[in-house]
Amino acid sequence: MKEYCWAALGCGEIARQLAENMKKWGKTLYGVGNRSYENAVKFAETYGVEKVYDHVQDMFRDDKVDIIYLSTPHNTHIKYLIEALNSGKHVLCEKSITLNSHELSEAAGLADQNNLVLAEAMTVYHMPLYKKLKEIITSGQLGPLRFVQLNFGSYKDYNMENRFFSRNLAGGALLDIGVYALSFARWFMTETPDQILSQVKFAPSGVDEQAGILLMNKQQEMASISLSLHAKQPKRGTVAFDKGHIEIYEYPRADKAVITYTEDNRQEVIEAGNTDDALLYEILDMEKAVSGGCNEMHLEYTSDVMNMMTRIRNDWNMKYPEES
Known part of the structure; x- marks a missing residue:
């Protein structure tokens, strides 16, 4: 299987668990972005993350990124889902994936249109x-x-x-x-x-x-x-x-x-x-x-x-x- 590059948007507790679980598998989270750049830098230093983004949009534009794990507050999900999917990124999104079914339908339509995998991180x-x-x-x-x-x-x-x-x-x-x-x-x-x-x-x-x-x-x-x-x-x-x-x-x-x-x-x-x-x-x-x-x-x-x-x-x- 191809080695996929993951980036995390948000660096709270779920992102920490993501980085730790990837290490168990012998992988390292490639990139991280966060509302607070300083917190993203600390996160990167702790987990050996190669790339810290100054702006969220830089993550979406990074050709190396294959999959984005989205763990920001769920009322921000649809905005980031649209940007990520329009940029050709697969997205695994923390629950609740969107606020409502209209938002989810819009995101799912974009994923289908761009032949991408969109999923909720439902354990x-x-x-x-x-x-x-x-x-x-x-x-x-x-x-x-x-x-x-x-x-x-x-x-x-x-x-x-x-x-x-x-x-x-x-x-x-x-x-x-x-x-x-x-x-x-x-x-x-x-x-x-x-x-x-x-x-x-x-x-x-x-x-x-x-x-x-x-x-x-x-x-x-x-x-x-x-x-x-x-x-x-x-x-x-x-x-x-x-x-x-x-x-x-x-x-x-x-x-x-x-x-x-x-x-x-x-x-x-x-x-x-x-x-x-x-x-x-x-x-x-x-x-x-x-x-x-x-x-x-x-x-x-x-x-x-x-x-x-x-x-x-x-x-x-x-x-x-x-x-x-």
């Missing part, structure tokens, strides 16, 4: 555990899916100016943590939900602080999701079938699941991959897709999830300043 789609579980389910040994139940609760500083609660930074539980839960549900459901009900509690800033979501598709598979940015909950997912149920803790980067069989309550532990290597699996799948191999980036699932989140926020009549 659920790349962890080996989920691929193994999909094989087990496809084999039929658990029978048809009936119900998915998900919790995700964080306790964030109740500061309406931070990125979790600020409308100007596209804060709120749905785009920050709900995207994981919805992606998990979509991974296991045989088709996208067409019936969606929800309730929301707004923070003083006007973004969603807490939400409950119910989903059902035409196969009558159902899902229930509870989210909160100000009440800690376990990151727990349960997937119930006729012949057994799967339980997964810390599901965004899980490497272990327990299947309990309905007939005799027998339990089977399924283990695959390593939580610490979550970004490495994304890198490997992205490079495989870019090389023309099997594309396992699942933009179709990303699109389904974005359509759900857009519909839910429309029901709440909640918009960000960029959408007004």
Whole structure:
């Protein structure tokens, strides 16, 4: 496989994990750009990055760059996605990939037009555990899916100016943590939900602080999701079938699941991959897709999830300043 040059736009915690995971694979991140040039220089010194860009556009114009990992605040994604894709760069973008389905449709259209890979860095789609579980389910040994139940609760500083609660930074539980839960549900459901009900509690800033979501598709598979940015909950997912149920803790980067069989309550532990290597699996799948191999980036699932989140926020009549 060709050696691809990666550049990171944004040098926060996710970019640090990216650089560390690339080192595990014997690769080095080629370039980095950031709103603060000084922070980008420090990042480059720490991780041995060759190129630091004075301006973001210099990254897009650099012929050596093949793939850009975009980890800036998600209300800036569409601007950078358009520039990167118009410059011929493949893009792996942090969740939430865009603010809404209209933005994602525009970006996906550009990727198709320029024969590029565009993907969301959704760990659920790349962890080996989920691929193994999909094989087990496809084999039929658990029978048809009936119900998915998900919790995700964080306790964030109740500061309406931070990125979790600020409308100007596209804060709120749905785009920050709900995207994981919805992606998990979509991974296991045989088709996208067409019936969606929800309730929301707004923070003083006007973004969603807490939400409950119910989903059902035409196969009558159902899902229930509870989210909160100000009440800690376990990151727990349960997937119930006729012949057994799967339980997964810390599901965004899980490497272990327990299947309990309905007939005799027998339990089977399924283990695959390593939580610490979550970004490495994304890198490997992205490079495989870019090389023309099997594309396992699942933009179709990303699109389904974005359509759900857009519909839910429309029901709440909640918009960000960029959408007004």
